[in-house]
Amino acid sequence: MPTYRNDSKGTIIVENTDGVLVPVAPGESITTNKVISVTGMTETASTPVYSPVVEINEVTFTGKNDNQTVELTVGTTKFIRLQKISALVEIDLYFESTDNDPVLTDIGADDPIRDIDVFNKVSQVVLVPSLEGWCQIVEYKE
Numbered sequence: 001m002p003t004y005r006n007d008s009k010g011t012i013i014v015e016n017t018d019g020v021l022v023p024v025a026p027g028e029s030i031t032t033n034k035v036i037s038v039t040g041m042t043e044t045a046s047t048p049v050y051s052p053v054v055e056i057n058e059v060t061f062t063g064k065n066d067n068q069t070v071e072l073t074v075g076t077t078k079f080i081r082l083q084k085i086s087a088l089v090e091i092d093l094y095f096e097s098t099d100n101d102p103v104l105t106d107i108g109a110d111d112p113i114r115d116i117d118v119f120n121k122v123s124q125v126v127l128v129p130s131l132e133g134w135c136q137i138v139e140y141k142e
Helices: none
Strands: 003-006 012-015 021-024 030-032 043-046 053-061 068-071 080-082 091-095 105-107 113-117 124-129 133-140
Touching: 012 080, 021 030, 053 068, 053 124, 068 133, 080 091
Parallel strands: none
Antiparallel strands: 003 030, 003 043, 012 021, 053 133, 068 124, 080 113, 080 133, 091 105, 091 124
């Protein structure tokens, strides 16, 4: 995460790595997840670059109804992005279990990317495909 130093003569309010706004006095430094373009804040380190990705899960389907379960990072994953790599496959997605009917979302053949909120609380998603293919489930913390 980038680090900045306050080279101004006054205190500047900046968001820290926890997302909290904090005062940075003249001469003090702060590490943040954000790019700061405030006059008086000088970047002193540009790395490591912050990534909102928690995990990337590759999912392969061998055929119709080859249900696949993807474990999520509870407490960290705010939303998932389902990216279909196989264009023709349709996917039904359920939180936790296929017992949670009706299906949460029906991802059609013409819908290559879908963002789905999991609210930091869902421990797994179950994917039910219409045919063989594969997709990615990318977990994001924000």
